[in-house]
């Protein structure tokens with residue numbers, strides 16, 4: 001066929017050695033001296049060095065190869081040779097080289113500042129590091145979906161614009177909604193609860209929004225939120241599901257993508273240890289432990305970065321903290337029947353101080369209890385009437401949880417900052433590009 005292009009990955013696997021190939025892609029790196037130009041080409045499957053010799057190609061081919069910029073788009077024809085000195089161990093001896101679009105000199109070179117790289121994120125996403133990270137993220141999301149599909153969960157689409165805050169007023173993003181006011185959703189949970197009546201096992205994977213006032217390495221203003229909700233599940237079953245899901249995605253990545261993990265900065269052996277069950281601790285015991293370790297944390301509020309670090313620094317598996325005080329957590333969590341003032345909830349904290357991956361709970365499923373809690377929290381019932389209805393008709397015990405995809409990616413790939421777990425990070429001081 002006239003226009004059949006080989007994949008660079010096939011060259012690197014040794015499948016095309018000695019063969020004539022056609023490649024197309026972008027210039028990753030280049031240098032030339034005298035009668036020889038080396039152009040390293042990237043095609044989305046890998047990179048390979050092409051050697052363009054002046055006396056082996058046409059005058060135009062050699063001129064093109066000598067004048068390309070990093071990121072110019074190119075086509076190459078040539079023969080594949082094994083060459084230990086070339087990156088990846090193979091080289092293409094070019095017989096023809098053409099520049100499709102030369103463009104301008106690429107602005108990103110070594111030693112650019114973080115701010116510059118964030119301003120040119122649309123171009124920086126072509127870097128090998130971010131390419132590998134986004135590929136790993138794609139696999140991680142794939143295995144999460146696979147986990148829930150195998151268990152016959154149904155995925156459904158929640159609204160993004162809503163009147164119903166789910167996680168407290170302080171981080172809500174208000175938007176103008178025609179002549180009214182609404183919010184960008186903080187969580188699809190309340191809507192997931194609608195669906196368990198027709199399909200007892202459901203999940204959502206959609207963006208959530210939080211106007212987080214703090215600049216941290218763990219908070220985004222816009223993040224992807226995976227939220228399963230299960231009819232007939234008590235909180236124990238809920239925690240077990242969280243453990244099994246986390247184990248599943250870690251083991252799949254280790255088994256199928258060890259090299260990619262390594263490339264991203266995570267030793268596969270470390271994730272191989274992530275097997276259920278995980279250590280568990282009540283909130284009160286966690287507070288005691290923190291105080292014993294010398295922290296001034298008094299309790300009665302959610303953990304911050306220092307507390308999370310101290311609790312998880314030495315661990316090789318996530319830690320489940322359960323039974324938080326009612327007033328620390330959201331209105332919809334069911335009080336522990338045997339321990340008033342504490343709720344049937346848990347956070348799942350990543351090892352190594354990477355922070356909270358999951359928040360989950362058994363939901364209040366009785367009408368009177370829900371109305372009482374909403375009153376205590378001073379919620380405007382009229383914005384939640386539909387949610388209250390769910391407790392009037394056919395309510396059942398149920399539980400669910402929310403997992404922050406970028407938090408999971410940050411931990412699994414051992415990233416320093418959550419912004420590198422998403423292509424276009426939205427944080428307090430940045431909404432460009």
Ligand code: 4AD
Nearest residue numbers: 187189219220223227356357358359401402404407
């Ligand atoms: O603990 P959160 O606030 O819980 C909820 O939203 C529940 N309604 C979820 C549910 O039960 N369906 O958020 C859940 C998770 C956190 O554990 C964290 O991983 C992530 O969402 N998250 C964030 N990720 C990035 N940036 C932020 N600002 C985040 N806030 C929460």
Ligand code: MG
Nearest residue numbers: 347356358359
């Ligand atoms: Mg939380």
